[in-house]
Amino acid sequence: MTSNDVVGLVNLMYRPNRRLPIVVVSDNDQGAAQLDTRKLAVRLSGAAHLIALDAGASWELTRLLGKRMSTFSGAVRIYMPGLVEDEEDAYQHPLWLAPNSGRNNRLIDILAERVFPLGFRDSDGESHFWHLAQLRQTASAAQARRQAGSDVDQLRLEVELLKERLEDVNETLETAEALEKIAADNEKAARYEVELLKNENNRLREKLYHLQYSDSESKCEIPKAVDRHLASYDDIEDWSNDLLGPNIFIHRKALKDCRQNGHPDMLERIENTLLVIRDYWIPYKIHGGIERRNDMITALGRLGVEDEACFARRERAKERDDYSVPDGNVTRILYDHFKYGNSRNNSEQFRIYYSWDEDGKRLIIGKMPSHLPNDMS
Incomplete structure (x- = not known):
């Protein structure tokens, strides 16, 4: 994407009904992306809008959005759905500063992990894809209907189906609790790190301020x-x-x-x-x-x-x-x-x-x- 196309990108970012995230990959100062965009496109498989920016486009994006919300100098960013003009929070749209290797396969994996859950949800955040447990229950129910003979057999099969469903519910609950704990731990660690960085940044800026303007x-x-x-x-x-x-x-x-x-x-x-x-x-x-x-x-x-x-x-x-x-x-x-x-x-x-x-x-x-x-x- 060149600077002439950036207005369209910004309009897409702020589109109220946008469902998919936007992954923006910027060129570094040498004009090269720091990951394989073709490989990333294959990994994302349509679960996100993928945009590659040259240096001119990055500058224009910075001019329109400001430095905090922009992507430039080889960085990669995910712009989440629900972006509202004048209410942007840069911390809600994760940014990665990729090493100058040109490969960064691990970053491709990280981006895919962040994008896929978003790509499978509608604008209300609801998933419309069946879990494996749901598919298994449906298959078991269909088989039960085909094999059931007497009323007793039918009841036995229904009891077995209920047991399977209970196991699936317990499994889902355990998974959800584990994911919730991981998410809470990650959020706590991230917030702590952000506060440390903010405090250090403020300390250094205040020190510089007093050194330069103390008199x-x-x-x-x-x-x-x-x-x-x-x-x-x-x-x-x-x-x-x-x-x-x-x-x-x-x-x-x-x-x-x-x-x-x-x-x-x-x-x-x-x-x-x-x-x-x-x-x-x-x-x-x-x-x-x-x-x-x-x-x-x-x-x-x-x-x-x-x-x-x-x-x-x-x-x-x-x-x-x-x-x-x-x-x-x-x-x-x-x-x-x-x-x-x-x-x-x-x-x-x-x-x-x-x-x-x-x-x-x-x-x-x-x-x-x-x-x-x-x-x-």
């Missing part, structure tokens, strides 16, 4: 990025991960809005605003203090940016579906926003709608730069 609180000038400027709205995810530190999280809905609706005239001002938030707003929010508060207000004011509630009656935001974003198992309400300009035209204004996570000490940016509907619109 920023003493300054009251509009800061500039140390390494590089924000190149474009397509770059905002990587740029924010590199420069904004662990206390600012830009939600996928905000990233998508930036890519689709961000205006070039506002790019530099949005960059400077995010840096002011990093260097002034975050320290004030975490540590407090009159001096930090005054520095924060001054720095935002120099950009013409205000920090205020979205509604005069604060709880009004909770009543509006578009003023919330999912964050793991939590729904974050966007009570407040940073605002510049009063126009509805994105070439003259931007809004950064956010929620403050007090436990995690994170600013969660749920929407930007477009203006959300309010009581006056």
